Amino acid sequence: xxxxxxxxxxxxxxxxxxxxxxxxxxxxxxxxxxxxxxxxxxxxxxxxxxxxxxxxxxxxxxxxxxxxxxxxxxxxxxxxxxxxxxxxxxxxxxxxxxxxxxxxxxxxxxxxxxxxxxxxxxxxxxxxxxxxxxxxxxxxxxxxxxxxxxxxxxxxxxxxxxxxxxxxxxxxxxxxxxxxxxxxxxxxxxxxxxxxxxxxxxxxxxxxxxxxxxxxxxxxxxxxxxxxxxxxxxxxxxxxxxxxxxxxxxxxxxxxxxxxxxxxxxxxxxxxxxxxxxxxxxxxxxxxxxxxxxxxxxxxxxxxxxxxxxxxxxxxxxxxxxxxxxxxxxxxxxxxxxxxxxxxxxxxxxxxxxxxxxxxxxxxxxxxxxxxxxxxxxxxxx
Amino acid sequence: xxxxxxxxxxxxxxxxxxxxxxxxxxxxxxxxxxxxxxxxxxxxxxxxxxxxxxxxxxxxxxxxxxxxxxxxxxxxxxxxxxxxxxxxxxxxxxxxxxxxxxxxxxxxxxxxxxxxxxxxxxxxxxxxxxxxxxxxxxxxxxxxxxxxxxxxxxxxxxxxxxxxxxxxxxxxxxxxxxxxxxxxxxxxxxxxxxxxxxxxxxxxxxxxxxxxxxxxxxxxxxxxxxxxxxxxxxxxxxxxxxxxxxxxxxxxxxxxxxxxxxxxxxxxxxxxxxxxxxxxxxxxxxxxxxxxxxxxxxxxxxxxxxxxxxxxxxxxxxxxxxxxxxxxxxxxxxxxxx
Numbered sequence: 001x002x003x004x005x006x007x008x009x010x011x012x013x014x015x016x017x018x019x020x021x022x023x024x025x026x027x028x029x030x031x032x033x034x035x036x037x038x039x040x041x042x043x044x045x046x047x048x049x050x051x052x053x054x055x056x057x058x059x060x061x062x063x064x065x066x067x068x069x070x071x072x073x074x075x076x077x078x079x080x081x082x083x084x085x086x087x088x089x090x091x092x093x094x095x096x097x098x099x100x101x102x103x104x105x106x107x108x109x110x111x112x113x114x115x116x117x118x119x120x121x122x123x124x125x126x127x128x129x130x131x132x133x134x135x136x137x138x139x140x141x142x143x144x145x146x147x148x149x150x151x152x153x154x155x156x157x158x159x160x161x162x163x164x165x166x167x168x169x170x171x172x173x174x175x176x177x178x179x180x181x182x183x184x185x186x187x188x189x190x191x192x193x194x195x196x197x198x199x200x201x202x203x204x205x206x207x208x209x210x211x212x213x214x215x216x217x218x219x220x221x222x223x224x225x226x227x228x229x230x231x232x233x234x235x236x237x238x239x240x241x242x243x244x245x246x247x248x249x250x251x252x253x254x255x256x257x258x259x260x261x262x263x264x265x266x267x268x269x270x271x272x273x274x275x276x277x278x279x280x281x282x283x284x285x286x287x288x289x290x291x292x293x294x295x296x297x298x299x300x301x302x303x304x305x306x307x308x309x310x311x312x313x314x315x316x317x318x319x320x321x322x323x324x325x326x327x328x329x330x331x332x333x334x335x336x337x338x339x340x341x342x343x344x345x346x347x348x349x350x351x352x353x354x355x356x357x358x359x360x361x362x363x364x365x366x367x368x369x370x371x372x373x374x375x376x377x378x379x380x381x382x
Numbered sequence: 383x384x385x386x387x388x389x390x391x392x393x394x395x396x397x398x399x400x401x402x403x404x405x406x407x408x409x410x411x412x413x414x415x416x417x418x419x420x421x422x423x424x425x426x427x428x429x430x431x432x433x434x435x436x437x438x439x440x441x442x443x444x445x446x447x448x449x450x451x452x453x454x455x456x457x458x459x460x461x462x463x464x465x466x467x468x469x470x471x472x473x474x475x476x477x478x479x480x481x482x483x484x485x486x487x488x489x490x491x492x493x494x495x496x497x498x499x500x501x502x503x504x505x506x507x508x509x510x511x512x513x514x515x516x517x518x519x520x521x522x523x524x525x526x527x528x529x530x531x532x533x534x535x536x537x538x539x540x541x542x543x544x545x546x547x548x549x550x551x552x553x554x555x556x557x558x559x560x561x562x563x564x565x566x567x568x569x570x571x572x573x574x575x576x577x578x579x580x581x582x583x584x585x586x587x588x589x590x591x592x593x594x595x596x597x598x599x600x601x602x603x604x605x606x607x608x609x610x611x612x613x614x615x616x617x618x619x620x621x622x623x624x625x626x627x628x629x630x631x632x633x634x635x636x637x638x639x640x641x642x643x644x645x646x647x648x649x650x651x652x653x654x655x656x657x658x659x660x661x662x663x664x665x666x667x668x669x670x671x672x673x674x675x676x677x678x679x680x681x682x683x684x685x686x687x688x689x690x691x692x693x694x695x696x697x698x699x700x701x702x703x704x705x706x707x708x709x710x711x712x713x714x715x716x717x718x719x720x
Contacts, residue, residue: 130500138466139498143490149456150491153463153471160419160445161468180483184456191451349501350535352559355636 020219022235022269023245028297030305039244043312047321049090050303050313053239055325056082056106057300059115062329063105063122067278071337072122076103080273081201083239083299086110088199088268091246092169097136097154099147099170103201107171108137115332125339136166145176148185148198155194155253167195167253169246174214175206177223189263190227195253197246198265201236203272208285224265236270237297240306270294343369395577400570403545403578404434404510407552408472410582412442415470418556421448422457422474422510431476432512432571458484458509462492465507470556478513478565479522485530492561493536508555508562513541514606514657515704516569518697525694526605526658531563532635532667538587539634541565543608545576547632550585558587565634567606574609590638592645596627599651599718602642602668604631607655607705614710624718626653634664639671646672650681651720653713657704660688682720687713 025036032038041049060079066072078085081103089110092098098111105118112135120128129139141147151170158166176182177200189196200220204211217223224231230252234245249264256262271294275282282291307313347354347362354362369377398406412418420435426449429436439447450457454475461471475481481488488509495505515524532539538560542548548566555562593608594615603611608630615626629645631637646652652672654665665686672684687705695703 126497127500129498129502131502133502138503139495143486146455146459146486146491149459149487150463150466152456153460153465154467155463156460157464157467157469160464161417163467180453181455181459181487184451184453185459187451187453188456188460192448349497349499351496351538351636352504356639357636 020221020233022233022267023241024235024238025240025244026238026302026306028302030302030309032306039240039247041243043310045090046307046310046312047317049086049239049243050307051321051325052086052106052110053082053300053303054321055328056086056109058325059105059118059329062333063119064274064278066333067122072119073124074277074279075122076277077272077274078103078105080271080294080298081203081236082106083303084199084201084236084242084268084270087239087242088169088171088246090243091250093166093250094134095136095166096250097138097151097158097166097168099138099151099154099168100140101147101171101173102140102142103173104140104171108140111135111137113137115328116335119332119336120339123336123339125336125341126345127339127341128336145172145179145181145185148172148176148181149188151196151198152185152188152192152194155189155196156192159195164195165254167197167250169197169199169250171199171201173206174200174202174204174211174220175209176200177220178206178214186224186227186229186263186265190229190261193262195262197249197253198263199246200265200267201270202267203236203270205272205276205282205286207276207280208282210286219267221265221267227263227265229261229263229265231265231267233267233269235297236268237294237299237302239299239303242268394580396580397575398545398549398578399572399575400542400545400548400566401432401434401572403549404552404566405436405438406578406580407549407556408435408438409441410549411470411553411556412438412446414582415556417468417470418472419446419448419464419469420472420474421450421461421464423450423452423476425449425474430474432568434510434512434566435474454480454482454484455487458487458492461507461509462487462495462505465505465561466495466503470506472508472510472556475509475511477519477523477525478511478527479525481509481511484509488531488537488561488563489534493534496560497536504559505561506559508552508564510552510564510566512568512571513565514567514569515694515700516606518700519568521696524700526656526689528563528565528634529658529663532664536560537635538562539565540587540632541567541605541634542585542632543567543570543593543605543630545574545578547585547591549578550583551587551632553582554584554587557584562587565605569606570609585632587633588636588638589632590641591630591632592627592641593630594626594628596625596649598625598649599653599714600627600629600645600649601653601655601710601714602629602631602665603655604634605657607657610705610707611655611710613707614714617707617711618714622715624714626714631668637667637671639675642668642671643675646676647679650679651717652684653687653710653717654684655687655705655710655713657689659691660686661691663688682717685713685717
């Protein structure tokens with residue numbers, strides 16, 4: 001099989017080339033492509049992956065609705081990208097580290113964060129960013145591309161401390177590839193050969209700026225060549241292909257062969273169906289039929305069709321899953337909406353020890369609360 | 383509160399310059415704690431542009447004294463990741479004027495990791511930067527923009543003015559659980575030598591130092607300006623019989639409010655000396671602090687003797703820009719004569 005055929009039909013470890021088609025396992029209908037190998041996942045694992053993609057889709061719809069009702073603040077939708085998010089996190093082991101952006105809600109959830117904690121910051125509660133001790137997830141990154149050098153540092157630090165059994169996976173979007181930190185991060189990753197996997201969720205748009213105004217490169221994967229590391233393009237709407245490519249990259253990160261570099265840049269070619277955030281309107285900057293074309297390759301539909309054809313999913317199981325998902329999301333919303341925040345927490349966790357000036361400022365605030373009551377503090381905001 | 387912490391083991395001391403004391407502090411902490419790594423441009427074989435890491439590469443090897451690509455955001459961002467993984471990175475930025483590409487990493491991330499993760503993750507790192515003018519350096523090599531960093535909640539900012547303090551403050555900064563911006567006055571790197579204990583010791587990041595006791599006026603300063611301030615204080619004592627107290631802030635954030643206010647209550651007059659531009663500088667913070675706490679002790683307007691609100695000039699005019707002893711002396715006399 002030629003390298004091109006491999007690239008078309010299955011997983012390859014060859015570096016990406018300019019004309020590389022993304023790696024695919026499922027076609028648009030969810031049928032396994034000729035020559036492609038389905039990843040070694042059990043029926044239960046496949047069902048669970050499907051359930052997580054479905055949950056992510058439903059969560060996203062509910063979150064957008066909650067924002068429209070004024071029940072949560074500005075939200076970054078992920079519909080269209082759930083397959084890649086879930087699949088990349090399925091490829092992680094629990095001890096691997098995840099560096100997410102503000103859109104990787106599903107990737108965080110699958111790697112151990114609770115649904116409720118995804119919603120709480122959107123309700124204004126910073127404690128939603130609190131990470132449980134046994135979960136290796138960083139708080140979401142809002143400045144663009146800043147996480148790349150940090151992911152490199154974490155991967156490098158783990159290696160220096162002999163923790164060679166874990167890798168770091170770092171998400172970012174196509175817009176991030178324009179930032180200096182993208183270059184600096186990948187350059188450091190190559191120079192220090194750290195166990196890190198970089199996943200560019202190329203969803204074609206950086207708010208209103210299309211990919212071809214972001215870079216003149218034919219592909220984003222090809223940028224890896226400039227840093228002496230491997231670049232791979234994968235169909236980001238094909239969860240099985242994303243899983244396999246990410247799994248291979250993580251395996252190599254932890255245990256490269258003699259002539260391999262550990263880091264990989266994965267370009268997951270996909271689409272953001274909706275708005276960048278609930279604060280923008282994509283109809284201003286792009287055509288509806290563009291989204292329609294991508295929707296025909298929908299990751300949830302493809303995975304569902306595949307599982308039906310394999311006899312792993314049927315209507316009864318799908319209904320069970322739907323019911324479970326609905327209840328889970330309802331519970332998370334209820335918990336987030338019932339959360340309360342103590343004004344003292346403004347002053348917490350700024351430093352290891354509370355400095356005098358912060359203690360004084362906290363005491364001043366509390367004296368005013370005592371004097372005027374908490375209701376007085378909302379007047380200016382209402 | 384106001385005096386330097388006594389060294390733990392006073393058996394031995396070397397006569398060191400400030401930059402040698404920095405190197406000595408790095409050496410001691412790297413020897414004591416495997417997690418301490420040094421990274422930056424030219425810090426390895428070259429020993430740093432000012433030789434602050436001289437010999438560390440030979441001693442500890444390339445895994446712990448790391449020459450990085452030339453990329454300030456990459457250096458600080460990677461140091462953040464190293465700190466998150468449990469290391470104790472000490473990153474060097476060659477000159478403060480080159481720190482701005484890394485500003486986003488410092489203020490958006492290093493300063494906020496503890497609060498953003500609700501205490502789950504911390505960034506115990508140090509970013510060393512030579513700062514300030516007076517060495518006839520090219521453009522962008524003489525900045526004194528400590529206010530940028532001191533304004534940011536979550537960062538600590540330190541600037542030593544003596545070799546003893548340089549080692550003790552750096553040791554405390556490396557051991558501190560929060561990110562510390564460590565500003566080294568390059569004018570003083572080789573200006574003086576003093577006894578620096580060979581063992582480890584900390585100068586706490588909470589205390590200002592009274593460098594000269596006095597009763598007529600307090601002069602607040604830090605870093606490179608401590609030296610001309612002390613010269614000016616000696617001059618006014620000798621020539622005019624004015625007894626100036628000199629307070630070296632040492633830690634610029636958080637400030638040692640108690641020492642600042644106690645001294646003002648004693649003298650009732652304040653002059654603040656810094657080489658940074660006057661407007662929105664730390665001098666304004668010190669002035670506001672004494673007014674908030676000790677207005678009724680105030681006997682004269684508070685005077686600031688500072689750099690001007692203009693870019694640091696090239697070296698032909700540098701002496702006019704930086705507060706020299708004569709300007710400081712003039713400010714002291716104006717305050718006392720009010």
